[in-house]
Amino acid sequence: MSVSSNTTELAQLHELIGGLRRCVSSLSSRYGDTPAMRRIVNDAERIMNDIDRLDIDAEELELTRGVSHHHVGEKIAIPDTQYASDFWRDVDDEGLGGVR
Template structure:
């Protein structure tokens, strides 16, 4: 989602989903299949609520997108660890024996 317009469209679609599920539930009542549909719709609605929170955090609600910054790489040396580093550690089974 990169703009307010897209978020607005999503909310319109979610409103339509809510109306359809309500209509289906009134027509078919409390059946197992209908409960699944209601649960799925609720999960989608909750995810969209979470998307709104994330969009605010990323300032997408104002149409501003941020590029990911390059993270600093941390070098890991190839040297052996001191033997006491592994003291009291269990071998979880890489196939070898002690």
């Protein structure tokens, strides 16, 4: 899915949400504050909040799209030789979870 199709789909979704808001507002003014109307208003608000979260998630997905998660750069050789014992002085040995 391309960025432009994502943008178009989200724009269409926002148009639909605008229609939902208008319909709920119209119903609310017609039927007043009844239990059924409160449920409709609550459901519509929940949907609108979910769409707001979808926008946030879509932005996050676009930021991570195409980004390499591994660093490509200069390789540093690490010798296989033993380090001098002075190198480890004053370092706590936590091991790999084993008992000493």
